[in-house]
Every structure is written in structure tokens, then in C-alpha cells.
Amino acid sequence: MGAIFGKKAMVGFSSLLTVTLLAACNNNASDPVDSSDSNEAEPLYIQMFAGLYNELPEMDNAYWTEWQKQTNTELDIEWVPSGDLDTKMDLVLASGDLPEVLSSPNVRPPLVNAIKNGAFWELDEFLGDYSDYPNLKNNLADDWQKYLSVDGKLYGLPRSRSRIDIGVKMRKDWLDQLDIPVPTTIDEYQDALKKIVDEDPAGSDTLGLIGHGTIVADGTDAFATAFGAMEPYFTDDGGLVPKQLTPMYTDMVEWFSELYADGLLAQEFSVMKLTQAEELYKSGRAVSYARSIWWDKEYEDAISRTQDDPEIVNLALEGPGGIGVNLATGVSGGYFISKKVPEEKVIKILDYLEHTASEEITDLSYYGIEGVHHEVIDGQKVLNELGEQEINTTAKGAGVLAYAMWGKVESASGSKEYNDAKKEQVEHFDEIGTIDPMTGLHSDAWLNEWAKHVNEWETMVTRVIVGQISIEEYEDYIESINNSPAMMEAFSELGDEYRMFNE
Structure with missing residues (x-):
């Protein structure tokens, strides 16, 4: 050892x-x-x-x-x-x-x-x-x-x-520069990304939303919350369906496919490493990125080496199913x-x-x-x-x-004035955010069954986002998983565990 x-x-x-x-x-x-x-x-x-x-x-x-x-x-x-x-x-x-x-x-x-x-x-x-x-x-x-x-x-x-941790970040200085209000909804966010990418303020093919791993990693759950995928979703007989297999998550995947088609989601999102994404943001290439809020000062300091007065704001975006703030426990x-x-x-x-x-x-x-x-x-x-x-x-x-x-939230290298302003910006997150209902659940049936599907599911998510398959094909794929007897048993066991966990 x-x-x-x-x-x-x-x-x-x-x-x-x-x-x-x-x-x-x-x-x-x-x-x-x-x-x-x-x-x-x-x-x-x-x-x-x-x-x-x-x-x-x-x-x-x-x-x-x-x-x-x-x-x-x-x-x-x-x-x-x-x-x-x-x-x-x-x-x-x-x-x-x-x-x-x-x-x-x-x-x-x-x-x-x-x-x-x-x-x-x-x-x-x-x-x-x-x-x-x-x-x-x-x-x-x-x-x-x-x-x-x-x-x-x-x-x-x-x-x-x-509990307040991940922030969906956006370059407020670029919003101000182009006279775009800070987005408060998913639609406004998408429109703002489009306008900024088209204007190319970075001067080197400005990227829209970047991330790493399955979709945008740290930020995926925040967006899922805006689509309602982080609310408990039950089958007719009381089984709990994990977020990935809900219709609301599918709606979010379809939305990401729209971002990708419009050039607003980084083309390499599925293979990008965390260090690569972070370096892109710190170099001032991207509009939006999701990581812990306490990184804001370090990112602004890094961007300021090549761009004047960068400012990062963390968003709480309202979507069709809720407000996009995912809380930790x-x-x-x-x-x-x-x-x-x-x-x-x-x-x-x-x-x-x-x-x-x-x-x-x-x-x-x-x-x-x-x-x-x-x-x-x-x-x-x-x-x-x-x-x-x-x-x-x-x-x-x-x-x-x-x-x-x-x-x-607080930056250890930030002044009191900086940190007080940052806390004021996000303090309401603790009240409006959502915790994944699956947190703390460890159903054997779910763990065993999902292990059979997770790699293929991640591939299917990427394929629908990049346009290799249609959203209808993806929906049929999800339905085939959800209707299998083994998965229905897993949902039932998860539902029982969820009720016991939340007694």
C-alpha cells in the first residue's frame, strides 16, 4: 500500500x-x-x-x-x-x-x-x-x-x-458594454449569450457557455433546477425517478442542443477537462462558466491581465420548472x-x-x-x-x-468591500435554491441497474446535443430504460428510501 x-x-x-x-x-x-x-x-x-x-x-x-x-x-x-x-x-x-x-x-x-x-x-x-x-x-x-x-x-x-456554492457566472462587464440587462430567465440568458458571441468582445472567437464532462459538469444541476428536474418526480405507484430520467431533464438536454446548434455551447464540451475550461475562462475567452462563487476574484484578476475591468456576476435564472440555483447540503x-x-x-x-x-x-x-x-x-x-x-x-x-x-462565496484575497458585495449578490440563493432529492439515497436496485446504463446514457446525451440523433430518438431511449422491469423496481425502492430518508 x-x-x-x-x-x-x-x-x-x-x-x-x-x-x-x-x-x-x-x-x-x-x-x-x-x-x-x-x-x-x-x-x-x-x-x-x-x-x-x-x-x-x-x-x-x-x-x-x-x-x-x-x-x-x-x-x-x-x-x-x-x-x-x-x-x-x-x-x-x-x-x-x-x-x-x-x-x-x-x-x-x-x-x-x-x-x-x-x-x-x-x-x-x-x-x-x-x-x-x-x-x-x-x-x-x-x-x-x-x-x-x-x-x-x-x-x-x-x-x-x-450550501451556497456553485454559481452560473457571466461577464457583467460585457453585458454592460453591449447594453444588455443581467439575465433573469433562461430565455434572456440564451439571448444574451447570442448577442455577446456575435459581437466577439474577446476579439478571438468569443465562446459562450463552457464546462467540462457530461454537458457543463458543475453547472448542469443549476440548469436542471431551472427546468424542474431537481424536484422529486414520482411514478404513478410512488416510485422516485432520478433527475436524469425525468421529462424535465430531457427538456434541458433539448435546450442545450439549441445552444450547441447556435454556437453558444463550447463545441468540445463533452471532452473538455476542468483545467482546460478554467484556463479558457481565466484567459477571457468565454462569456459564461459555472464553478464555486469564491473563484470570482481569482478569475477577475486573471482576466484583468489582458482585458480591462472584468466583472463576474452569478445568475439565478428562472426557467419553465423553477429557479436555477442548485444548493449543496x-x-x-x-x-x-x-x-x-x-x-x-x-x-x-x-x-x-x-x-x-x-x-x-x-x-x-x-x-x-x-x-x-x-x-x-x-x-x-x-x-x-x-x-x-x-x-x-x-x-x-x-x-x-x-x-x-x-x-x-468569500474570496480570501478579496477586500471586505468586495466580499460584502459578493455576499449581497448571492445571499438569496440559500432561500431559493434546490437540493437534489436523490442526495443521500443508495438503493441497491438503483445502483446496480443504473451502472448498466450510465455510460450509454452519457453518450446519448452528447449525441442529441451535437445533433447526431433527434430529441425524439433520445426520448424513446429514455422511455425504454424507464419501462424496463428492473428499472421500475429500482424506482420503487428509491421511492421507499426517499420517504424513509425524509421522515
């Missing part, structure tokens, strides 16, 4: 202020150890598999050195580029050669199957009434356990992220402990994860060290150049963190 974990972090032990994880069973894991204590524990060595969303970090840099000092750990993390994360994780799960801690940004079917096959520890008995885990009890999103449980048992601790996947880890060490790892859910460690993950990574300006912590290099999405990938409502 050690062969796949090549990026080690070796950090010296501090005898002044640190956290003794062995003592955490009897003390609040967030409390520092008295410097007079001569029985301090050795740093806890933890192997971890986690997503890489930025440049590969040097684990002996200022940030990771401080993180490991404060948590008294030696982290051996295999950082996997986000574009390859699902594929690599599936291989690791299939091989059974698991790290001690697996960090996953979602709870996908292969992970659920591994859980059901006994690959990870069930945590309820370890955590008990949470009296030894006050941060997990008090600092996390409501009902977080529901989203990390399988068959009613808890298997993970959350990767805490704010506050739980972006979780940390799962391999069953190969002995019970004694499971307790130590849980103590570590409890400590990472403290306000102090959360603040470190967002802003680093004062005077090293950030300065305080007008009461706002603002990252400096080193902070922008070391404090990023990846920096938040080794611990639970406390729930922060504005965690995916």
Missing part, C-alpha cells in the same frame, strides 16, 4: 503548543496541551487519498507545516488531480488496496458498494453521543449524518462546505476510514478529524497564518502572495472543517 503514497510530509514536533491526540479521548481535541507536559505523543502518521484542485502542494511549506504542527500529525497524502479522481478512486476501491483514510467529494456508487462490502469502519459506536467530539456535534451542517450513512449506519465524517462527500486500520488507531484518526472541525483549524484552512499568509485590512483577513499560492481548495482537503455559510 505504501507504494501509492509518494507525497510525504515530514514535520518536526513542537514542544511549545501542540495537540496531543492520544489525550483527546479524555480532553477536548481542540485544546492545546500544557507546555509543561512531558508526556507528549509522537505525531500521528496518517495515509490519505484526496483530491488535488490546484498545483501539487509542497507538504513542508508554511501552511502544511503549521497544519501538521497544530494537529500533531505526519500526513502522507496521495493527491489525485480532480479530473482523474473518480477513475483513480474506482481503481483503488476495486483493488482493495485502500489508504487509511479515503477523502471523497461525493458518495458515488462504487464507494457505496465498497461500504456495503465492509471496506470501511462504521462509526456510530465510536462516536456515541458525541460527548467526546464537541466540534463534530456543534460545528457542522444540520443533519450531516444523513448524507454519509448507508443502510442507516454512519460511515464517514463530512468534508464541510457551504453542507456536506461535500466525506472521510472514510479503511477497515484495515486497527480500532486503536481509528480512535486516534477520529480525534484528528474532530480537531480539524474546530474554528481554529477552519480559520487556518481559509486564511493560513497572520503575517505569513494574510494581513488584516479593515477587519478583513486578506491573503498575500504566499497565501494565494498555499491557501486554496486543496488546502481544505485534509480535514472536516467547521461549517461556514460563506465559505464558498
Whole structure:
């Protein structure tokens, strides 16, 4: 197992202020150890598999050195580029050669199957009434356990992220330049894309909407919400139909085919990688892109190197079925402990994860060290150049963190004025947004049956969007899936699970 974990972090032990994880069973894991204590524990060595969303970090840099000092750990993390994360994780799960801690940004079917096959520890008995885990009890999103449980048992601790997360971004400076009002509906959005692409303000074949993966990846669910595909949809006998197989999702696919035909959806959308899409947007080539809102400042700064005064606005587009804001649950996947880890060490790892859910460690993950990574300006912590290099999405990938409502909205490099304006722009998202009704459901019948169709379905979505097949052919394809006895059984099981989950 050690062969796949090549990026080690070796950090010296501090005898002044640190956290003794062995003592955490009897003390609040967030409390520092008295410097007079001569029985301090050795740093806890933890192997971890986690997503890489930025440049590969040097684990002996200022940030990771401080993180490991404060948590008294030696982290051996295999950082996997986000574009390859699902594929690599599936291989690791299939091989059974698991790290001690697996960090996953979602709870996908292969992970659920591994859980059901006994690959990870069930945590309820370890955590008990949470009296030894006050941060997990008090600092996390409501009902977080529901989203990390399988068959009613808890298997993970959350990767805490704010409910307000993804924004459908648009270049407001280009809207203003062409005297186009900020779109509030799907139709207005489509018209605005058309006008801007035709005018070509980038001066190099301006692209409309870009994304990566199946349709536009991070933004697909926001658009699906506008078409009503994120509302619970039931069969006549009470079965729950997942969004992909609803008529509303088909309506959205047809709309994307119109965008594609008009040259408003990037021609390479189905094969574009996340890094490619991000670089296109940062270079000022595209009108619209969907990612976490907190990226806005970084994108504007990057665009400003070649274009004057770029400004990004995040849209809440009304469509035929709702308003296009998809909310997260506050739980972006979780940390799962391999069953190969002995019970004694499971307790130590849980103590570590409890400590990472403290306000102090959360603040470190967002802003680093004062005077090293950030300065305080007008009461706002603002990252400096080193902070922008070391404090990023990846920096938040080794611990639970406390729930922060504005965690995916505020830019750590933005001024107070900038962040206050950004929060005002999107604060209503928390009230008008929609959570996917399938979140937290793990029906065996659905997982097994959908696995037979998902690859072909993704191909069919691409084919109808690019015009290789008609929307009628796509509708017939979806109907053939929905009417199969095995899928109808899956819908029925999902309906029962949905009602139990939402009791």
C-alpha cells in the first residue's frame, strides 16, 4: 500500500503548543496541551487519498507545516488531480488496496458498494453521543449524518462546505458594454449569450457557455433546477425517478442542443477537462462558466491581465420548472476510514478529524497564518502572495472543517468591500435554491441497474446535443430504460428510501 503514497510530509514536533491526540479521548481535541507536559505523543502518521484542485502542494511549506504542527500529525497524502479522481478512486476501491483514510467529494456508487462490502469502519459506536467530539456535534451542517450513512449506519465524517456554492457566472462587464440587462430567465440568458458571441468582445472567437464532462459538469444541476428536474418526480405507484430520467431533464438536454446548434455551447464540451475550461475562462475567452462563487476574484484578476475591468456576476435564472440555483447540503462527500486500520488507531484518526472541525483549524484552512499568509485590512483577513499560492481548495482537503455559510462565496484575497458585495449578490440563493432529492439515497436496485446504463446514457446525451440523433430518438431511449422491469423496481425502492430518508 505504501507504494501509492509518494507525497510525504515530514514535520518536526513542537514542544511549545501542540495537540496531543492520544489525550483527546479524555480532553477536548481542540485544546492545546500544557507546555509543561512531558508526556507528549509522537505525531500521528496518517495515509490519505484526496483530491488535488490546484498545483501539487509542497507538504513542508508554511501552511502544511503549521497544519501538521497544530494537529500533531505526519500526513502522507496521495493527491489525485480532480479530473482523474473518480477513475483513480474506482481503481483503488476495486483493488482493495485502500489508504487509511479515503477523502471523497461525493458518495458515488462504487464507494457505496465498497461500504456495503465492509471496506470501511462504521462509526456510530465510536462516536456515541458525541460527548467526546464537541466540534463534530456543534460545528457542522444540520443533519450531516444523513448524507454519509448507508443502510442507516454512519460511515464517514463530512468534508464541510457551504450550501451556497456553485454559481452560473457571466461577464457583467460585457453585458454592460453591449447594453444588455443581467439575465433573469433562461430565455434572456440564451439571448444574451447570442448577442455577446456575435459581437466577439474577446476579439478571438468569443465562446459562450463552457464546462467540462457530461454537458457543463458543475453547472448542469443549476440548469436542471431551472427546468424542474431537481424536484422529486414520482411514478404513478410512488416510485422516485432520478433527475436524469425525468421529462424535465430531457427538456434541458433539448435546450442545450439549441445552444450547441447556435454556437453558444463550447463545441468540445463533452471532452473538455476542468483545467482546460478554467484556463479558457481565466484567459477571457468565454462569456459564461459555472464553478464555486469564491473563484470570482481569482478569475477577475486573471482576466484583468489582458482585458480591462472584468466583472463576474452569478445568475439565478428562472426557467419553465423553477429557479436555477442548485444548493449543496453542507456536506461535500466525506472521510472514510479503511477497515484495515486497527480500532486503536481509528480512535486516534477520529480525534484528528474532530480537531480539524474546530474554528481554529477552519480559520487556518481559509486564511493560513497572520503575517505569513494574510494581513488584516479593515477587519478583513486578506491573503498575500504566499497565501494565494498555499491557501486554496486543496488546502481544505485534509480535514472536516467547521461549517461556514460563506465559505464558498468569500474570496480570501478579496477586500471586505468586495466580499460584502459578493455576499449581497448571492445571499438569496440559500432561500431559493434546490437540493437534489436523490442526495443521500443508495438503493441497491438503483445502483446496480443504473451502472448498466450510465455510460450509454452519457453518450446519448452528447449525441442529441451535437445533433447526431433527434430529441425524439433520445426520448424513446429514455422511455425504454424507464419501462424496463428492473428499472421500475429500482424506482420503487428509491421511492421507499426517499420517504424513509425524509421522515
